[in-house]
Amino acid sequence: MSNPRPLGRFLPGLLLGFLGGAVAMIALPITAQSPPEAPQAPAPPKKEALAHRGLDASLWMQTAAEYRACCLQAYNLATLRLQKLSEEKPVRPRAVIMDLDETVLDNAGFQAMILRSGLAFSDDLWDAWEFKYPELVGLIPGAREFIGTARELGFTVVYISNRSENYRASTVKALKCLKIEPTKDEHLLLNKGNNDKTERRDQVRKDFEVVMLVGDNLRDFDEDFAFSKLDKKFGPDELIRARKAKVDAARDKWGREFIILPNSAYGEWQKPLNKAAQDYDRLVPTFDPKKK
Ligand SMILES: [Mg+2]
Numbered sequence: 001m002s003n004p005r006p007l008g009r010f011l012p013g014l015l016l017g018f019l020g021g022a023v024a025m026i027a028l029p030i031t032a033q034s035p036p037e038a039p040q041a042p043a044p045p046k047k048e049a050l051a052h053r054g055l056d057a058s059l060w061m062q063t064a065a066e067y068r069a070c071c072l073q074a075y076n077l078a079t080l081r082l083q084k085l086s087e088e089k090p091v092r093p094r095a096v097i098m099d100l101d102e103t104v105l106d107n108a109g110f111q112a113m114i115l116r117s118g119l120a121f122s123d124d125l126w127d128a129w130e131f132k133y134p135e136l137v138g139l140i141p142g143a144r145e146f147i148g149t150a151r152e153l154g155f156t157v158v159y160i161s162n163r164s165e166n167y168r169a170s171t172v173k174a175l176k177c178l179k180i181e182p183t184k185d186e187h188l189l190l191n192k193g194n195n196d197k198t199e200r201r202d203q204v205r206k207d208f209e210v211v212m213l214v215g216d217n218l219r220d221f222d223e224d225f226a227f228s229k230l231d232k233k234f235g236p237d238e239l240i241r242a243r244k245a246k247v248d249a250a251r252d253k254w255g256r257e258f259i260i261l262p263n264s265a266y267g268e269w270q271k272p273l274n275k276a277a278q279d280y281d282r283l284v285p286t287f288d289p290k291k292k
Helices: 007-032 055-063 065-085 108-117 123-132 143-152 165-177 198-207 236-249 276-282
Strands: 094-098 156-164 188-191 209-215 258-260
Touching: 055 065, 055 108, 065 094, 065 143, 065 209, 065 258, 094 198, 108 123, 123 156, 123 165, 143 156, 156 165, 156 198, 165 188, 188 198, 198 209, 236 276
Parallel strands: 094 156, 094 209, 156 188, 209 258
Antiparallel strands: none
């Protein structure tokens, strides 16, 4: 149950490696701050700083035992489902398709760096993390045990990830460090320039009956869940409602064919968001404490 990547061990190296002295200067006040004194009188309510958005989301994934329980629950359910399927005689070889990031691989160290340094996500930063620090990538709770059981039961595990094909060696190294490397090169399908995974899923379906998909982003299951597939005329509220309706329409698949892992830190769900103060419009209060 120990955290494989204590932040203090690698954050300084990451910051220096990514950003040089400038970011180290940004990070310094965070670590040098002393705890604030307890207030003498009741303080007025603090306003939320938009700059800190994402903090609770990442803290939940990195500190909440509830997050860990959700992951174990997902993988326990997936295991039970495969055990049930293994009682049936297969017509064709069978496979489980798994996403990697935040499904199997835990990038908490990267998210921590972003938040501690006050930086926004960028492809350059992510590329540096993906390419240079495979040994710092963690493991999502329950993933390794599930992969082992799936293989023992005769299912082939195929990873389909939008990590870059250019950094294949680094991704394989991360998987090897965690003892869950693919059994063959063709069982790791990376991104060659198309974030849509449909073609790669179809490629797997030529050789296997795909009995299960495991992911943290709805696009790991079906590209139909992408916001780009919805009406461009929709505003944010309609987009969000329409995507929830698509999840409801696939109700029977969740926990059976589709196993989803929680990811509050990032994902397709953010696409209609990140509009600064306008994001508050997505929150609709039904209770006004000022009204009697
Ligand atoms: Mg993912």
